[in-house]
């Protein structure tokens with residue numbers, strides 16, 4: 348049985364594609380067979396985040412149109428043998444594919460993969476409807492900002508109306524120093540508003556951007572960084588493991604204390 352999960356948010360730019368690339372890679376590193384589906388037709392990103400952009404020959408649309416077999420459109424990641432990407436078409440619009448066609452593609456993928464993770468575009472229009480069409484579960488990504496949280500709330504309602512009730516939350520780009528100064532919502536604040544189970548907290552860290560720019564998700568990096576650990580933990584929780592949440596506030600306080608001690612000594 349494969350799990351079909353959509354990564355979505357409502358608001359743009361909160362980290363859906365980054366989460367999808369890192370979770371897909373983390374699960375593939377645990378030898379799960381993973382297919383990532385880029386549902387952002389017209390503005391695809393996942394190929395770049397995974398460093399696979401030069402290997403895209405066909406797209407999901409070619410497979411739908413019968414111009415290639417689905418297998419031919421799937422890009423296998425040479426660095427992660429268990430990971431494959433189904434790229435979106437770049438020079439077309441979100442209306443160029445419909446929910447039924449998307450379901451058809453994912454149905455075929457589900458026969459040969461443990462996980463199918465669909466990267467949703469921002470918004471709640473056609474692209475969103477395509478992305479959620481086949482999903483059984485959803486990961487809501489939000490940053491701790493009021494606008495993102497309000498959009499996430501709306502999207503949770505839409506998912507439930509669509510019959511998707513297994514919805515878990517990822518709070519991305521948390522900045523403990525801002526939370527401490529009351530300049531940013533805390534994870535508890537976000538949870539109080541959204542009232543769905545939390546599956547991960549990812550710190551705001553520029554190394555995530557550096558890794559993305561290099562086309563190598565941070566979880567696959569040689570160094571085990573805090574954001575990499577956060578993504579790896581989410582993958583383990585998806586697998587059903589009980590993994591305590593990283594205490595990012597404590598990590599921040601330790602750092603501040605070390606700096607204070609340094610200046611005192």
Ligand SMILES: Nc1ncnc2c1ncn2[C@@H]1O[C@H](COP(=O)(O)OP(=O)(O)OP(=O)(O)O)[C@@H](O)[C@H]1O
Pocket residue numbers: 356358359360361362363364365366387392467468469519520521549550551552553555556559574
């Ligand atoms: N934890 C993080 N720390 C620092 N930067 C991050 C983090 N997560 C994401 N980013 C950066 O935020 C930007 C937006 O991320 P991403 O493209 O994944 O968002 P998105 O929700 O998929 O956007 P869109 O709605 O346009 O599809 C990127 O530059 C990415 O590198």
Ligand SMILES: [Mg+2]
Pocket residue numbers: 363364365387392466467468
């Ligand atoms: Mg994206």
